[in-house]
Amino acid sequence: MTINYDTTGFTPNQTSNLVKVRDMLQAEYESWCNNELRTIPQWTKSFLSTYIVLCAVNGLFALTSFINNSLVLIAITKTSALHKPSYMLLFLLAASDLGVGCIVLPLYILKQVLLIQDNYHTSYCSVALFYLAFSFFFTVLSFHAILAISTDRHLAVYLQNRYTVTVTKKRVKIVVFCIIAVTAVALLVFLHLGTRAKPTANAAVAVVLLFYLIIATLNFVRINRVLKKQRMAVRAHPSAISSQSLSRAPNCANTNAVGNKKYTKAMQSMSYVFGAVVLCYTPVMIMWAVNSFMGSDTYIHLGVHITGTIVYANSSVNPILYYWRIPDIREAVGKLLQIRRNRRIDVAASNSRK
DSSP states (O other): OOOOOOOTTOOHHHHHHHHHHHHHHHHHHHHHHHHHHHHHHHHTTTTHHHHHHHHHHHHHHHHHHHHHHHHHHHHHHHOGGGOSHHHHHHHHHHHHHHHIIIIIHHHHHHHHHHHHTTOHHHHHHHHHHHHHHHHHHHHHHHHHHHHHHHHHHHHHHHHGGGHHHHSOHHHHHHHHHHHHHHHHHHHHHHHHHHTTOHHHHHHHHHHHHHHHHHHHHHHHHHHHHHHHHHHHHHHHOGGGSOHHHHTOOTTTSSOOOTTOHHHHHHHHHHHHHHHHHHHHHHHHHHHHHHHHHHOOOHHHHHHHHHHHHHHHHHHHHHHHHHHHHOHHHHHHHHHHHHHHHHHHHHHHHHHHHO
């Protein structure tokens, strides 16, 4: 891949600086590409059938991720009752999962197909670089979304009355914009480090993601503690809890009672989503650490690909958890599908009359 651009309108000094930047980027890309091509023969021939199976499995995950996350995003967009801060963050997570299904997995499959066809010398590096970039972007974006969701639920518990005043849609939109911007900057840093020292870059990513997981875990642990204390207080002094306070919850309306059953169920639902993320990402983070400290060989490389497939499965698992655990999402998607079904019936009926 050659980096070219139009220098029309630039001064000679500016043109010279641009040429230097281009040459530096080109040199880093060629160095990274040569390193990738050197490692290919070590593992492509040994487990060829395994990589073919992984392509088929990831193709299935791509399809299910695209369909289910698209339904979730459309349902949230078209349902005014879901235009709340907590669902805006859930929208970001679903959009990240959709990016995995629409972009990352097709690039992964294409990259593996090029290897299977022994055609990697011409186009493999370009595809591999795009795959690396988008995979990193959507992975980190998912972790940022999970961290933001856990923080939002933590604030809902501790702010109570002040939650709806403090956590507004405008502020959440700013947070979402900042998350995307920070993820883009992190991508540039990762690509710069990855072309020079790939094991170091992978180890750094694993440490940062582990840090995010620890923070999110602490948030959910604190939330569960508060909910447990609230339930014990309600059982010990039921007369002290007014019916008005129990009819409200931060996730459902302009609310403040964490003892509400609907809110508690919503908190448990997000705990399921977080648990799925932990289960899917922990194996690949372990493999990244092993790869960084022990170096890459045939079996470690295979382990990275298998655990990476588990990560991609998370983009298909999340929307299923939304359907199962979040009634608002389930009802919104159900209405969306019913509307489309009714439209098809109407069109078929009108065509039959003609």
